[in-house]
Amino acid sequence: MTDIIIEKKWQRQWNNKNLFQSNPDSREKLFLTVAFPYPSGAMHIGHGRTYTVPDVYARFKRMQGYNVLFPMAWHVTGAPVIGIAKxxxxxxxxxIDLYKNVHKVPEEELAEFTNPNYIVNYFSTEYKDVMQKMGFSIDWRREFNTIDPHYQKFIEWQFRKLKSKELVRKGIHPVKYCPECQNPVGDHDLLEGEGVAINELTLVKFKINDDYLVAATFRPETLFGATNLWLNPDAEYIRIKIGDENWIISKKAFNNIIHQKKDASIVSDVDVNKLIGKYVKNPLTNEEHIILPASFVNPGYASGVVYSVPAHAPADYIALKDLKKDSEVLEKYNIKKEVEKLEPISIIELEGFGKFPAEEIIKNFGVKNQNDPKLSDATNELYKLEHSKGIMSQTISVFGGLKVPFVRDEIINNLLKSKKVDVMYDFSEKPVICRCGTESVVRILEDQWFLKYSDEEWKRITYNCLAQEQIVPGEVRANFEYYIGWLEDWACSRRIGLGTKLPWDNQWLIEPLSDSTIYMAYYAIAKYMEKIDPDDLNDSFFDDVFLDAQKYSGDINTELLKDIKSEFNYWYPLDWRLSAKDLVGNHLSFHIFHHSAIFPEYKWPNGIVVFGMGLLEGNKMSSSKGNVILLNDAIETHGADVVRLFLMASAEPWQDFDWRENELKGIKKRLDWFSEFLDKVEEIYGSKIDLESYELPMIIKRSINAWFISQINMHVRNATLALEGFQTRKALQESLFLLKKDIDHYFYRIEHDLENESFKEEIDNVLIYLSNIWIRLMAPFIPHSCEELWSTHGGLGFVSESKWPKYDANRLDEKVQRAEEVVMELSEDIKEIKKILNKAPQKIHVYIAPQWKWKIFDIAWEVGKPDIGRIMQEAVKQKVHDNKKELAIFAKKIAREMTKINYVGKIDEYTVINDSLEFLSRELGAEILVYKEPTYDPEGKSGNALPYKPAIYIE
RNA sequence: GCAGGGGUUCCCGAGCGGUCAAAGGGGACAGGCUCAAGACCUGUUGGCGUAGGCCUUCAAGGGUUCGAAUCCCUUCCCCUGCACCA
Known part of the structure; x- marks a missing residue:
């Protein structure tokens, strides 16, 4: 078993020999990168998996002879650490508790955490330390962070490039905003309301005298069915001035709207009681609607004004019903007659519902009145249904028969053009409360910059770029296609955070996802940067290095420039990009977008691997909830190799893995077994073995040895294929678990052969052959243990630099493998019969199938289908057997049998079984007699013999 | 709602037209080894069966096929993502 001391020893040696520093040479290159971490917290086992996958692949490819580059850097751009520092x-x-107890930061360090730069530096140092403890084969000379001056030059170049291609535009954008902190707030900064979305509402301006009563809605298509407006009689309303218009909204709504309409100002208070009973004009239909009172109207949501569509909005329906019954209120406002006249107007047809779906859904949900909490469920349900399945009624002139979402968009666009409606934003749920305790609002940021992912031409080349990439696993490709189509313009500038300033508009910082789309290219040149003054990194430098513009003007020495450029051209394009699946819709898609925009086609990335998530004992891992195991702790308790092995074996990279302490024990045992295996071999061998010197004869004498060698080669082949496709779990199933099972079986089978000198020599050679292959096969997964074994048993150099085992097609023999199965199946069958007979046998007679039966199997195999007619025809034609009756019975029988037995051709069963006679008789506790011809067959059992299934007679 | 992925034997999980009563791991049980425990190895872990067999199973229902856990349709249930955030 490896302990941390041994692991450290090898890490030091790799480091001393610069084993993982990669420079261009004549070998074929392989360049892979994994999403760099945002170091705002300690590394946990989920991160451990993320970085172990590329490491295993890198080590595997290195052993295959590739010049592999696996670099790492730190993504320190962004706002979260600013919030943490605050x-x-x-x-x-x-x-403080989170960082002390979950991230385990020492007390004296925490004192410095008021500085965001300190935080990212602290954690990137820690990340690097833990990555080294994990044994990752990273070329650390290329380490950088995203606010290094050199890197910032690179980002500036990238953005100027995009701007010159007209892929950046200016616009406005709504964000969550804390009026107290005067800053946008992300989910991390919230006390309450995590994950709440910002919704866009249409503000409908209902004319009343010289004012507009402004109602907010998600469903402007329902204007056709409006019957009245609702105001909350207990709320305060005000008149505000926007441009040259006066709007009436609730006072609370103004606190929100002021962040969205810059020029809004309060004109006067408005007495809500005086409005009720008055009429407004519908801007779409020009009908007049009465203003009525309703308690369900929330003055704090949207504009605090609602227009009523009782046919299709449950709240409106039930409020109207409530009002009709409320004679006190009707009298108070003197609106009895008008209200009695009001009836719902049906405007949307919905399958499964009648004219007034709102009425039905209220009944279904059992909503009692407008203040019933079930009302919002009913509303949501109907909203969804009408949105997805609703059709506008034929009574609606131009829109009759059209689908609701289409009509909605049309109406919004038309009314916006004629300025009859406006737009506002509000949260999908309330409240949203900042960590400072203040309720957040939606604010519109002006002069915001956007990356134009909606641009048709850009989408088109991005699709092209995707089409030529390999995507692992393949199912995710559809996701990419979907997201590339779905992405709209992305706000790429920020007010706060660490990062690079937008080169042409200094008030903005470049948004963190936007500054990390093509940074893989920067790795190729990062190691040269310490020799260069950042001020010399002008656009002509990057144009020349990355785009071969050949128009460099500046102070960088020509030779150096040439080296940098050729290094970039050696490593690029990127072979593999690895990242988590929640980044498919943003980072990974942006990665494709930006590469396709900036680089020529021959520099486009070759492939993407998408990861799953990590679970801890079945629950989602989350630092903020304290549900994590730090990677460093895991290494300290189990050792890096155990952690690596567990992470790679428990799930494929794209599946969610589940860290279970219990399963970890199994992995640890398995690794110990592997590590001690060589001792076991030496015990059998009788002295120390030398991995480099053994001789495996071409002709193997014992069939069990041939079987074992064949199995080894099969596992080598399968593990290699699996690793090529990043299937670390499958690779380990083959190279560790299934191989170990075969080793167990082999030992079980040869147990008694060891006493026989003439058998033992071959076994010794087979075992050293196995050891030599096995250590190399496991080296990418558990490099420390393998280096240790390699060096203590005569391996030359580092196992990390040794050749990946190549499977030997000549040693992989299906028939040899099937023969062993025949022996084992025979043993099982005899055991089963023994069990049924329930008495100890004296002798067991085994009859091999006659020649002609094999011939029929060959014929059946040729035919391929259980077609008895054709098998018979062919058998008669070839005269395989004289006895037609026997032939017919047999053909009939095998028609079914054939599909079950995995036929690989004729096997010399007589020899194979005789070779295993000793094993079988010991296993079965009786003398075994094998017959080619049924010379002794008192019960006529020999006729049962089939290929692969000798007949049995027990007495 | 939209998109993607799933529902497999006690549990986790492979399988994705015949070799499947279904890999591998975990757990449980029995046996071997051992003074004993652990470790390790072997076996059992749907039911029936006095000859290697039969019957019932892979969310539910229906279909295609000589043959389906695997393909198609319908239904139910679960997970993930849906943006300004790393």
């Missing part, structure tokens, strides 16, 4: 400044107890 919380430390405020001495927020929750944050």
């Amino acid at each position: 919380r430390f400044q405020r001495q927020d107890p929750w944050t």
